[in-house]
Amino acid sequence: MATVIAGLLWLPVRLWEERDGPVQVAVVEAGLNAVIWGFFFFVLVRVGKPRPAEAERAAAWATTETALRRGAPPADEAGRAAVADNLPAVRRGALFGAAGGVLLLGPLIVLAIRAGWEVAAVGFGIVLVAILAVAVRTGRRERRLRAALTPVRGS
Incomplete structure (x- = not known):
């Protein structure tokens, strides 16, 4: 899920940056960013300590x-x-x-x-x-x- 959320956040940015280029390239770049940032987010969540209520x-x-x-x-x-x-x-x-x-x-x-x-x-x-x-x-x-x-x- 972290990758999907990161992809949804990166897609508009990449579409705007690649507005003169092919859409496929923008989507692939957004996917690369999504995989990288999704992985880092996953690791941060796994390493983080739970709050007292949790x-x-x-x-x-x-x-x-x-x-x-x-x-x-x-x-x-x-x-x-x-x-x-x-x-x-x-x-x-x-x-x-x-x-x-x-x-x-x-x-x-x-x-x-x-x-x-x-x-x-x-x-x-x-x-x-x-x-x-x-x-x-x-x-x-x-x-x-x-x-x-x-x-x-x-x-």
Whole structure:
């Protein structure tokens, strides 16, 4: 989402700067700026400390992230409940990230090739592959964690 927002902010600037040039070049340049600034914004948000009002939510997310990395739910009941509450958001995030990456970077790859910016197209492709890989990995870990949290019935 950070890349999409950055792209929407950069597009008018690039269209104005490239008003005498082809629109495709302006869109590709806006896409390059969007990917770069979106990445930096993402890193800043991940590194920033939560406000005191968000501390409980941040702790629940930290528990969920740890469980996703380990592939196993926490042993305590409060941790299991926090993970179970956050799993739908994890799934939505993976799906929205993959869909957003394809919808944003797919057309940018095509426009970059048409504008003659093959290096930019390769860069967009690398970023898209990374986004899709993270989405697939997150989806698999989420399903595995959901299965581990589901109680076994019968037997």
